[in-house]
Amino acid sequence: MKNLLIIVFLIFACQACKETIIPEESKEEIVAQVNNEKLTLQDFKAFFSDEEWNEMTFENKKTHLNNWIELTVLAQESDKLGLSEIDAIKMRIDSAQKKVKANALIAQKMKEIEPTEDELFNYFKIHKAKYMEKRKEYNMQQITISTLEKLEKVKEEIGNKVKFSEIAEKYSEDNYAKNGGNVGFVSVNDVSEDIWQKLVPLKRFYYTSLEKDNKFIIIRHIDDREISIEMKFISVRDEIRKKLIEEKKRDLVNDYTNKLKKKSELLISI
Numbered sequence: 001m002k003n004l005l006i007i008v009f010l011i012f013a014c015q016a017c018k019e020t021i022i023p024e025e026s027k028e029e030i031v032a033q034v035n036n037e038k039l040t041l042q043d044f045k046a047f048f049s050d051e052e053w054n055e056m057t058f059e060n061k062k063t064h065l066n067n068w069i070e071l072t073v074l075a076q077e078s079d080k081l082g083l084s085e086i087d088a089i090k091m092r093i094d095s096a097q098k099k100v101k102a103n104a105l106i107a108q109k110m111k112e113i114e115p116t117e118d119e120l121f122n123y124f125k126i127h128k129a130k131y132m133e134k135r136k137e138y139n140m141q142q143i144t145i146s147t148l149e150k151l152e153k154v155k156e157e158i159g160n161k162v163k164f165s166e167i168a169e170k171y172s173e174d175n176y177a178k179n180g181g182n183v184g185f186v187s188v189n190d191v192s193e194d195i196w197q198k199l200v201p202l203k204r205f206y207y208t209s210l211e212k213d214n215k216f217i218i219i220r221h222i223d224d225r226e227i228s229i230e231m232k233f234i235s236v237r238d239e240i241r242k243k244l245i246e247e248k249k250r251d252l253v254n255d256y257t258n259k260l261k262k263k264s265e266l267l268i269s270i
Contacts, residue, residue: 144174
């Protein structure tokens with residue numbers, strides 16, 4: 001079934017070009033051919049790591065195959081026009097080959113530098129200041145009532161400039177009533193989304209109301225602040241891993257290159 005899907009995919013991907021699709025039973029497993037140039041399934045997979053290949057969707061593979069076909073068509077035409085024999089182009093081709101070889105060598109060496117869990121956690125502890133999350137908090141008061149009649153009375157008393165805390169103690173039906181409706185500082189994780197959406201745009205000392213769970217809630221913005229919260233290691237582990245790999249890669253390339261240069265016979269004339 002898997003082979004059948006690959007064949008169907010290749011037929012659709014290569015319709016735009018005059019390449020030949022090799023039958024499924026071909027031993028070479030050729031996935032596409034542009035004139036006399038062939039691309040086998042093994043060669044196609046070689047463009048990617050095993051992880052990249054396994055994660056790619058059917059459409060991604062179609063796109064990559066079509067890109068290879070277009071590149072091959074252009075390269076073949078360049079050869080026909082003799083552009084590949086120009087000295088400057090030869091130098092660029094040679095440079096590109098060296099880059100591919102160098103990157104292959106670095107990739108092979110990179111397998112030896114996977115950071116350990118201890119290295120990741122030690123980096124996190126040393127650089128904790130980098131992994132702080134800014135969080136906005138609001139100091140709020142709240143009045144909870146169950147009838148529309150009480151809601152109108154509360155709004156009337158607020159309009160008459162009766163202290164919010166006194167109104168809360170008199171009318172509120174939640175546990176904050178005895179504290180004058182004072183909830184304290186809350187963040188997005190401490191209140192429901194509908195309350196948070198109402199609270200954030202409120203100016204200091206202003207109030208608004210909403211209906212929730214068959215009750216009416218009046219909330220008042222008293223103050224706000226921004227605090228820094230230490231992020232958890234697990235939430236930044238992948239980020240730290242990538243950073244350490246990049247650092248190790250730079251060190252590896254520099255150290256390994258210098259080591260090879262010392263072993264090589266070098267002659268520099270400029």
